Amino acid sequence: MQRFQSYIDGEFLDGEARFPSIDPATGKVWAEMPEARESDVDRAVSAAETALYDGPWSKLTATQRGKLLYKLADLVAANAQKLAELETRDTGKIIRETSAQIAYVADYYRYYAGLSDKIEGAYLPIDKQDMDVWLRREPIGVVAMVVPWNSQLFLSAVKIGPALAAGCTMVVKASEDGPAPLLEFARLVHEAGFPAGVVNIITGFGPSCGSALSRHPKVAHIAFTGGPETARHVVRNSAENLASTSLELGGKSPFIVFADADLESAANAQVAGIFAATGQSCVAGSRLIVERNVKGKFLAMLKAKAEAIRIGIPSDMATEVGPLATKRQQDHVAALVDRSVESGARLVTGGRRPDGDGFYFPPTILDCDGVASPSLAEEFFGPVLSVVSFETEAEALRLANDTGYGLASGVFTQNLTRAHRLMKGLRAGIVWVNTYRAVSPIAPFGGFGLSGHGREGGLAAALDYTRTKTIWLRTSDDPIPDPFVMR
Numbered sequence: 001m002q003r004f005q006s007y008i009d010g011e012f013l014d015g016e017a018r019f020p021s022i023d024p025a026t027g028k029v030w031a032e033m034p035e036a037r038e039s040d041v042d043r044a045v046s047a048a049e050t051a052l053y054d055g056p057w058s059k060l061t062a063t064q065r066g067k068l069l070y071k072l073a074d075l076v077a078a079n080a081q082k083l084a085e086l087e088t089r090d091t092g093k094i095i096r097e098t099s100a101q102i103a104y105v106a107d108y109y110r111y112y113a114g115l116s117d118k119i120e121g122a123y124l125p126i127d128k129q130d131m132d133v134w135l136r137r138e139p140i141g142v143v144a145m146v147v148p149w150n151s152q153l154f155l156s157a158v159k160i161g162p163a164l165a166a167g168c169t170m171v172v173k174a175s176e177d178g179p180a181p182l183l184e185f186a187r188l189v190h191e192a193g194f195p196a197g198v199v200n201i202i203t204g205f206g207p208s209c210g211s212a213l214s215r216h217p218k219v220a221h222i223a224f225t226g227g228p229e230t231a232r233h234v235v236r237n238s239a240e241n242l243a244s245t246s247l248e249l250g251g252k253s254p255f256i257v258f259a260d261a262d263l264e265s266a267a268n269a270q271v272a273g274i275f276a277a278t279g280q281s282c283v284a285g286s287r288l289i290v291e292r293n294v295k296g297k298f299l300a301m302l303k304a305k306a307e308a309i310r311i312g313i314p315s316d317m318a319t320e321v322g323p324l325a326t327k328r329q330q331d332h333v334a335a336l337v338d339r340s341v342e343s344g345a346r347l348v349t350g351g352r353r354p355d356g357d358g359f360y361f362p363p364t365i366l367d368c369d370g371v372a373s374p375s376l377a378e379e380f381f382g383p384v385l386s387v388v389s390f391e392t393e394a395e396a397l398r399l400a401n402d403t404g405y406g407l408a409s410g411v412f413t414q415n416l417t418r419a420h421r422l423m424k425g426l427r428a429g430i431v432w433v434n435t436y437r438a439v440s441p442i443a444p445f446g447g448f449g450l451s452g453h454g455r456e457g458g459l460a461a462a463l464d465y466t467r468t469k470t471i472w473l474r475t476s477d478d479p480i481p482d483p484f485v486m487r
Contacts, residue, residue, distance in 0.1 A: 002031040004179070006040065006203070007186035009047035010196025015040055019205075021180065024092030024323040025313050025358045031090070033179055036204035041171070041212040044200040048142045048169040049218045051197030057169065066116030069164055072192040073109035076153075079188060080106065083153060083181050085315070091149050091178035092323040092359065094314040097277060102181075105157045108457075111441035112161035115462055119166060130476035137466040139167035140244070141220025144213045146234065148226050149178035149325050150280045150381075155248075156182055158445065158456035159223045160199065166465035168221075171200045173213055177326050179203035206230070215240040221465065224248070225282070227379075228450045246454025246464055248282065248446055251407030252379055254400035255285035255436070256422070258393075259294045261412035262434075267301045269436040270385070273410065275309060275363045276437070278321050279383035280329075282451075283408035285436055287376060289399050292389040299367070299387065303349050306363040311354075323359040324382055330359040333382035340366055340375035345386070377403070393418060401427045406448030410436045429455075 005012040015034035023030040036044075051057045060068075076083070084098035124133040145159045156172060163170055174182035186201040202209065210230075214222050215237035224234050225248040238245055255273055257266045273285030290298050314322035324330045330353060337351050350364030364384040366375050375386040390396040400409060409428040413419055419433050429447035432438060439445065444455035455461055474480075 001029070002180075004031060004033050004183040006034045006036055006044075007183070007190065007199070007201045008040065008044045009200065010190065012186070012190075013040075019176070021090055021178065022326070023089060024325050025315075027327065027357050027359065031180060033176070033183070033203055036173075036202035036209045038208060038212040040202060040204070041209060041216060044171040044202055045142055045144075045213070045216045045218045047197035048171055048200055051195055052139065052142060052169040055197060056195040057167075057198045062117035062119065062167070065164060065167060066113045068192055068194055069109050069113030069116060069161065072188060072194075073106045073113060075188040075192055076109060076185075077103065077106035083184060086184055087153065087178070087181040088314045088322075090180040091152075091325045092314050093150070093277060093280070093325075094319050094322040096317050096319070101151060102153050105153050108154075108157040108161050108441040112165040112462065115162075115459065116165040118459075119462055119466065130474055132473045132475055134471045134473075136469040136471060137166075137463070138469055139169075140465050140467045141168065142218050143168050143170040143221045143223060143465065144216065144219045144243070145170055145172040146210060146214070146222070146224045146226065147172060147174055147182065149175040150277065150282075152178070152182050153185060155225050156185070158461065161441075162456075162462040163223075163465045164198070165462045168465050169198045171202065171213060171219075173210055174201065174203040176203055176205050206233070210234075211237055214238060214243075217241050219243050221245070223454075223456075226250075231452065246446075246456070247452030248454070248456060249405075249407075249450060249452040250282040250379055250381070251284075251405035251428075251447060251451045252287060252377065252403045253283055253285050253405070253408040253410070253428070254287045254289050254403075254426075255410040256396050256400055256412065257288065257290045257294070257298060258396075258413040258415070258418070259291040260414045262414070263294065263298055263301065265434070266412040267298065267305060269410065269412070270302060271305050271309075273436040274385045275306065275321055275383045278324055278361070280325060280381050281437070283430065283437060284381075285408070285410050286380060286385060287400075287403075288385055288387045289396055290387065290389055291396075292391050295369075295387075295389045299348060299365070302365060302385070306349050306365060309363050311360060311362060321363060321383060324361055325359070327359050329381060330361055333361050333380050333384060336375060336378060336380055337364060337366070337384060340368070340373045340386070343373050344371040345373040345375060348387075350383075379405070393421070397422060397425045401425075404450040407451035408432070408447070
């Protein structure tokens with residue numbers, strides 16, 4: 001039985017209580033996690049505030065902050081395999097995905113390391129005599145970061161990296177489901193030499209930990225990734241401290257395939273877009289919108305590819321789809337598939353959880369043409385694809401935008417002018433054309449509507465962790481006239 005600790009004010013702590021963590025591949029307890037409660041949250045936030053205003057961190061230059069980030073990036077790269085194995089064990093995400101993704105996470109920290117001393121202010125050509133006016137960008141303050149269990153080292157890097165580049169301090173709450181890799185990451189933060197209190201990493205449950213963190217009076221900004229319902233609680237809590245928020249909330253992303261597309265390429269992208277990470281991805285291409293005259297052919301291709309996917313234990317490099325992260329998630333996916341079939345959707349493949357241990361669910365395809373299926377509206381967060389067809393470009397665009405979400409979208413066509421029309425017409429924060437699930441530290445990432453607001457990645461993310469200070473300097477040596485003397 002492994003035991004993990006919180007990281008608060010530069011110390012590794014057991015906490016007042018502990019809770020078990022379940023291995024999704026077996027359904028059995030494998031580790032104990034520290035349960036942070038309100039007193040732990042208060043200690044972590046207070047440590048972050050002290051580090052921000054009074055500690056060594058507040059005295060570092062931007063270039064010095066960048067050097068610490070470079071060191072952290074090197075440590076992530078050197079420990080990527082260990083971190084990957086922990087994420088696989090604690091969340092069920094397959095090792096071939098965690099290994100590749102965490103190795104790339106180091107590049108995010110390197111990007112923000114280089115950006116640390118590139119966050120500039122401005123000089124304003126003010127419309128007044130004898131005045132110089134500057135804008136300074138300063139750290140926004142203590143940041144509360146709430147990170148989900150899926151891809152947590154990536155989803156924390158796109159918050160921690162830009163916040164540190166901007167000079168902020170933070171308290172990171174790892175999900176109570178699968179927090180092991182983020183708690184282990186704290187050891188790399190410590191080894192890199194960040195001053196005590198700059199980065200604090202805890203885990204715990206919503207009412208006793210998440211709520212206390214998001215409404216804490218010393219928190220200035222909340223960066224949250226998760227579902228819309230939890231986000232509503234976060235936003236309500238932010239009314240207590242008037243913290244600004246950035247929300248990345250998942251989606252119900254459309255994947256549009258026209259008849260002129262390279263169907264083999266589109267099919268491979270669709271399989272990766274919905275079945276990779278066992279469908280537990282915020283940008284999962286969960287709604288296939290395919291031109292009617294190639295629907296049969298394309299569905300047959302997808303069915304063959306889905307049924308050839310190797311389901312197995314996540315620690316095996318040959319496994320292509322592993323278990324869902326929790327029993328709760330497995331039950332949700334199974335129930336939503338059943339409701340969709342009852343509403344008239346046709347099961348093309350999959351749809352039934354296998355016998356045996358673990359939280360597995362097979363790659364599933366639902367043909368929803370002409371059916372008001374709940375699978376078209378509700379987010380599964382699992383390996384389930386819903387399919388509808390269209391005849392015209394206008395119909396495809398209408399179907400794609402028929403959702404309250406707006407995170408990602410995919411378009412497959414060889415028609416360049418059509419692609420440009422859809423780039424403009426799709427109501428989504430990301431449009432991938434003839435590709436899917438591509439990411440980069442250089443490119444902003446985020447959505448519209450129920451998919452949240454704010455952006456992660458790129459320069460824009462770092463600027464979100466700053467506030468603007470306006471400085472006025474009068475350059476005249478003449479005394480300011482008495483305002484009550486008439487001249």
